Amino acid sequence: MLKLPIYMDNNSTTRTDPRVVDAMIPFFTEKFGNAASRNHPFGWEADEAVGEARKQIGNLIGSGPSEIIFTSGATEAINLALKGVAQMYKKKGNHIITQVTEHKATLDTCKRLEKDGFQVTYLPVDKFGQVSAEQIREALTDKTILVSIMAANNEIGSLQPIKAIGKLCKEKGILFHTDAVQAVGKIPINVDEMGIDLLSMSGHKMYGPKGIGALYVRKKDPRVRLDPQIDGGGHERGMRSGTLPVPLIVGLGEAADICYREMAEESKKTYRLREKLRKGIMSQLPESYINGHPDERLPGNANISFAYVEGEGLMMGIKDVAVSSGSACTSASLEPSYVLRALGVGDELAHSSIRFGIGRFNTEEEVDYVIDLVVREVNRLREMSPLYEMAQEGIDLKSIEWSGH
Numbered sequence: 001m002l003k004l005p006i007y008m009d010n011n012s013t014t015r016t017d018p019r020v021v022d023a024m025i026p027f028f029t030e031k032f033g034n035a036a037s038r039n040h041p042f043g044w045e046a047d048e049a050v051g052e053a054r055k056q057i058g059n060l061i062g063s064g065p066s067e068i069i070f071t072s073g074a075t076e077a078i079n080l081a082l083k084g085v086a087q088m089y090k091k092k093g094n095h096i097i098t099q100v101t102e103h104k105a106t107l108d109t110c111k112r113l114e115k116d117g118f119q120v121t122y123l124p125v126d127k128f129g130q131v132s133a134e135q136i137r138e139a140l141t142d143k144t145i146l147v148s149i150m151a152a153n154n155e156i157g158s159l160q161p162i163k164a165i166g167k168l169c170k171e172k173g174i175l176f177h178t179d180a181v182q183a184v185g186k187i188p189i190n191v192d193e194m195g196i197d198l199l200s201m202s203g204h205k206m207y208g209p210k211g212i213g214a215l216y217v218r219k220k221d222p223r224v225r226l227d228p229q230i231d232g233g234g235h236e237r238g239m240r241s242g243t244l245p246v247p248l249i250v251g252l253g254e255a256a257d258i259c260y261r262e263m264a265e266e267s268k269k270t271y272r273l274r275e276k277l278r279k280g281i282m283s284q285l286p287e288s289y290i291n292g293h294p295d296e297r298l299p300g301n302a303n304i305s306f307a308y309v310e311g312e313g314l315m316m317g318i319k320d321v322a323v324s325s326g327s328a329c330t331s332a333s334l335e336p337s338y339v340l341r342a343l344g345v346g347d348e349l350a351h352s353s354i355r356f357g358i359g360r361f362n363t364e365e366e367v368d369y370v371i372d373l374v375v376r377e378v379n380r381l382r383e384m385s386p387l388y389e390m391a392q393e394g395i396d397l398k399s400i401e402w403s404g405h
């Protein structure tokens with residue numbers, strides 16, 4: 001039996017895999033030691049579990065275990081990467097390159113760095129939400145110390161040409177950070193093959209727990225140094241002090257290990273379900289548009305806009321399905337998503353866009369249900385729309401002179 005509501009918002013967060021929960025539980029109960037306690041078995045046991053998690057995570061992204069620095073999540077990892085590099089290398093230069101559809105964790109950190117005297121170039125994206133290595137080459141100056149480009153976008157799923165950007169950065173001797181939160185565990189990522197020096201990831205986007213993330217920090221060729229953002233105790237090679245949350249770390253390790261073993265199969269399944277959803281909806285609804293790149297995108301992500309439909313009405317109509325809309329609720333108004341705007345999507349279409357995030361626990365039955373519901377609701381709303389009626393009658397809406405405002 002189909003159970004409502006259906007969760008289809010896996011780019012926002014994912015359910016913690018039950019196998020991850022099982023792995024964590026002993027570290028809340030009998031194995032509760034502090035990983036920094038050197039004098040008794042409780043500490044050794046905790047330290048060993050943390051070491052195992054480092055290996056599991058390193059295995060997934062092709063890094064060494066000691067290159068993993070644990071943080072409270074990706075927001076903290078990104079802050080540490082960007083501010084840590086900026087402060088450590090400021091004698092070398094003060095210029096950073098990023099792009100406009102990054103997550104706010106990157107954009108707001110860059111804004112802060114601008115206040116502190118750094119210069120940031122925000123590259124524009126093309127209609128698919130992508131930048132090119134060539135754009136980065138053109139933006140480089142002799143003051144550039146860091147390039148930060150996400151591996152995959154959280155709203156539209158578009159992948160960035162990480163390998164080409166990494167290669168360019170290597171050539172130029174500039175550090176390269178990638179926010180790989182959406183990519184790790186979903187598509188193959190290898191820090192050596194892709195020339196990545198720093199990589200941010202998050203537990204709760206890959207079926208692990210909330211409150212844990214990691215920053216990969218390259219140890220050789222080059223050895224990356226970071227100015228710590230949190231002092232006290234010198235944990236994590238001095239880069240991030242604070243008692244390690246052993247249960248969460250064990251959970252992230254287990255989540256990474258499951259992804260390592262199952263990613264190839266799982267991404268085939270999420271891709272198949274996503275394509276079924278996309279085709280099922282778009283073949284039945286004219287004037288629906290996919291946002292982001294048609295192929296170079298995360299396997300489980302579909303972001304679709306529906307013309308002649310009012311976004312809030314649509315969200316209400318499909319409230320049994322947990323998805324995200326293309327509007328961001330700010331305190332006073334409903335703003336269209338800055339990501340869709342950057343692709344050149346008009347405000348109307350941005351407001352009527354829906355992000356479907358298909359993940360590990362979604363089923364074929366759920367996808368069938370969602371296709372039917374969305375098609376029915378969009379048709380119902382369109383039937384009530386005078387604009388849709390006029391368009392159907394062949395009236396060019398752009399030719400109408402609107403009164404009022």
Ligand SMILES: *Cc1c(COP(=O)(O)O)cnc(C)c1O
Pocket residue numbers: 011012072073074075076103105150152153154179181182201202203204205212213
């Ligand atoms: C969720 C997300 C973040 C923030 O991660 P937290 O662990 O929730 O702080 C950063 N970047 C991207 C692309 C994300 O999707």
